[in-house]
Amino acid sequence: MTDHTHADTLRTPIVAVLGHVDHGKTSLLDTIRGSAVSEGEAGAITQHIGATDIPLDTISGMAGELIDPSDFDLPGLLFIDTPGHHSFSTLRARGGALADIAVLVVDVNDGFQPQTEEAIDILRRTGTPFVVAANKVDTTPGWNPQDGEPIQRSMEAQSERAKSMLDENLYEIIGQLSDAGFSADLYWRVQDFQKNIGVVPLSALTGEGVPDLLTVLMGLSQRFMKEEMAIDVTGPGEGTVLEVKDERGFGATVDTVVYDGVIRNGDTVVVGGQDEPIVTEIRALLRPRPLAEIRTEKEFEKVGEIGAAAGVKIAAPDLDQAMAGAPVRVVRDRTVDRVVEEVKAELAEIEVETADNGVVVKADTLGSLEAMANALREAEVPILRAEVGDIAPRDIAVAETANQDEHKAILGFNVDLLQNAESDLENADVKLFKNEVIYQLVEDYERYVEEKQRAQQ
Numbered sequence: 434m435t436d437h438t439h440a441d442t443l444r445t446p447i448v449a450v451l452g453h454v455d456h457g458k459t460s461l462l463d464t465i466r467g468s469a470v471s472e473g474e475a476g477a478i479t480q481h482i483g484a485t486d487i488p489l490d491t492i493s494g495m496a497g498e499l500i501d502p503s504d505f506d507l508p509g510l511l512f513i514d515t516p517g518h519h520s521f522s523t524l525r526a527r528g529g530a531l532a533d534i535a536v537l538v539v540d541v542n543d544g545f546q547p548q549t550e551e552a553i554d555i556l557r558r559t560g561t562p563f564v565v566a567a568n569k570v571d572t573t574p575g576w577n578p579q580d581g582e583p584i585q586r587s588m589e590a591q592s593e594r595a596k597s598m599l600d601e602n603l604y605e606i607i608g609q610l611s612d613a614g615f616s617a618d619l620y621w622r623v624q625d626f627q628k629n630i631g632v633v634p635l636s637a638l639t640g641e642g643v644p645d646l647l648t649v650l651m652g653l654s655q656r657f658m659k660e661e662m663a664i665d666v667t668g669p670g671e672g673t674v675l676e677v678k679d680e681r682g683f684g685a686t687v688d689t690v691v692y693d694g695v696i697r698n699g700d701t702v703v704v705g706g707q708d709e710p711i712v713t714e715i716r717a718l719l720r721p722r723p724l725a726e727i728r729t730e731k732e733f734e735k736v737g738e739i740g741a742a743a744g745v746k747i748a749a750p751d752l753d754q755a756m757a758g759a760p761v762r763v764v765r766d767r768t769v770d771r772v773v774e775e776v777k778a779e780l781a782e783i784e785v786e787t788a789d790n791g792v793v794v795k796a797d798t799l800g801s802l803e804a805m806a807n808a809l810r811e812a813e814v815p816i817l818r819a820e821v822g823d824i825a826p827r828d829i830a831v832a833e834t835a836n837q838d839e840h841k842a843i844l845g846f847n848v849d850l851l852q853n854a855e856s857d858l859e860n861a862d863v864k865l866f867k868n869e870v871i872y873q874l875v876e877d878y879e880r881y882v883e884e885k886q887r888a889q890q
């Protein structure tokens with residue numbers, strides 16, 4: 434064998450958006466997607482597959498004078514489309530977070546709220562670099578939108594009254610970041626984004642400040658994360674399942690973010706499954722056609738291969754048991770058994786303890802299931818069964834077998850009740866709790882138990 438060095442190439446950094454409910458995560462993602470699409474560049478594809486790729490060209494088209502594309506050799510930014518901190522903390526890559534960078538969205542009028550604090554804790558614990566998007570600056574009384582201007586200049590153009598109100602709110606957020614142990618400042622005053630958190634005032638509604646945010650994320654990745662972005666582009670692909678979806682003509686498919694190596698059509702892959710890892714062969718790699726969203730068509734284009742970091746839909750036999758949050762690994766240069774063991778080891782890190790009695794828990798990803806289990810353990814609520822996926826008839830049947838009334842309950846985090854389970858639920862003595870916020874779900878359940886106990890006394 435000849436000794437050869439791998440051709441390392443820089444991959445796209447993966448970005449997650451998190452923050453308190455209603456602070457504007459979804460709107461920000463929509464605006465980023467929308468402006469990339471209206472920039473009209475071929476690469477700016479709205480993916481329909483859980484991740485949006487914004488190439489450097491598009492960013493520089495949006496950011497105008499803010500950015501000199503020749504300063505960059507990273508290809509762009511890949512945004513994970515599902516907002517919320519479960520998308521950050523519960524989507525993993527080799528035990529770490531799938532996202533390389535985070536955008537913490539804070540409503541400039543509302544400041545820090547419980548989920549902002551939770552997000553900050555997660556970011557601190559994982560040592561993830563982040564930027565704060567101080568959103569909704571347009572709600573400042575007397576705000577005068579300055580189309581296409583960088584946010585700093587836009588702020589300078591406001592009335593004295595608007596300026597001082599906005600300043601006050603921004604300094605409040607900077608103070609709250611400092612209380613949380615982060616030194617922070619308005620982004621144009623920050624020199625070293627590793628030591629200081631950049632705060633980008635913006636409006637997801639008017640789009641002001643959004644190019645500035647993209648520029649800051651690009652700069653931060655280029656200056657401080659280049660080494661982590663260097664990958665062997667020919668290596669066996671590794672990714673994380675975002676969602677398992679039935680797709681007409683293809684059966685069960687997995688929307689995947691590929692964070693390392695390359696995945697090719699026809700590759701044998703191992704995917705984390707509900708019982709055992711699934712070993713299967715890729716039948717098609719699918720990406721939405723460029724600008725598909727504008728034409729409101731749901732069309733996919735088959736691609737021969739996909740390199741990190743990118744989102745792709747994988748069609749292959751036997752994927753119906755695949756789990757969101759589970760690893761996807763290409764088998765190449767190694768045996769299938771070896772890769773199966775690797776996938777098992779990765780899944781074993783996510784452990785949910787179940788008991789002979791307790792509630793049924795359903796969650797959208799493996800990581801969120803684990804987060805639910807942790808929250809329930811703290812609240813001393815036992816778990817009878819915990820699974821990834823929507824709420825199905827058999828979950829109701831299982832919940833009914835609980836031998837305490839208060840445990841005849843299903844707690845669904847970010848999942849739906851399947852249509853064919855609706856009548857079962859009506860006929861069963863089972864209480865369903867659904868929420869997209871873990872602590873609220875647990876609180877709702879605890880309140881229910883208290884009321885039940887009070888009624889029995």
Ligand code: GDP
Pocket residue numbers: 452453454455456457458459460461516568569570571572635636637638639
């Ligand atoms: P999420 O829960 O964090 O995803 O928040 P959403 O994106 O759903 O936004 C919550 C509400 O705030 C919606 O009614 C949005 O229209 C509104 N909103 C979001 N961003 C802005 C903004 O920049 N300006 C204004 N005025 N409203 C906004």
